[in-house]
Amino acid sequence: MAEKSDVIFVGNKPPMSYVLAIITAFSQSNLKETTLKARGQAITTAVDVAEITRSRFLKDLKVTKIAIGTAEMPPREGENRSRMVSTIEITLSKA
Numbered sequence: 001m002a003e004k005s006d007v008i009f010v011g012n013k014p015p016m017s018y019v020l021a022i023i024t025a026f027s028q029s030n031l032k033e034t035t036l037k038a039r040g041q042a043i044t045t046a047v048d049v050a051e052i053t054r055s056r057f058l059k060d061l062k063v064t065k066i067a068i069g070t071a072e073m074p075p076r077e078g079e080n081r082s083r084m085v086s087t088i089e090i091t092l093s094k095a
Contacts (some may be wrong), residue, residue: 006031010038010046018049023057026094033064033093039071043088050090058094065091 006025010018018036025034038046054061067089072082 006034008034008036010036010042010049012042015045015048015052018045019053019057022049022053022092026058026061031094033091036090036092037087039087040085043086046088046090050092053092060095061092062095063090064093065089067091 006029008018008021008025022034022036025031036046036050050063054063069087070084071087073085075082
C-alpha cells in the first residue's frame with residue numbers, strides 16, 4: 001500500500017465513540033482511507049459506525065472494501081477446545 005492506512009478496532013464502546021475516531025482521523029491528517037475491524041458481536045457496531053459516519057457526518061466517504069472471515073480464538077479458562085469467531089474489516093475511503 002502506498003498511502004498510510006489507519007485502523008480502528010471496534011469493541012464495546014458506544015458507536016459514537018468510533019464515529020468520532022473516524023472523523024478525527026480524517027480531519028487531523030491527510031488520510032485517504034481507514035479500516036474498521038471487529039470480531040463477534042462487535043460486527044453489528046462496526047456496520048452501524050460505518051453507516052452513521054457516511055450518512056450523517058462525512059458525505060463524501062465511500063465503503064471501498066468489505067472483508068469477512070473467521071478467526072480461531074484460544075480456549076477460555078475451563079474450556080478444552082478453541083472456538084471460531086467471525087471477523088469483518090470495513091475500509092472507508094474519502095473521495
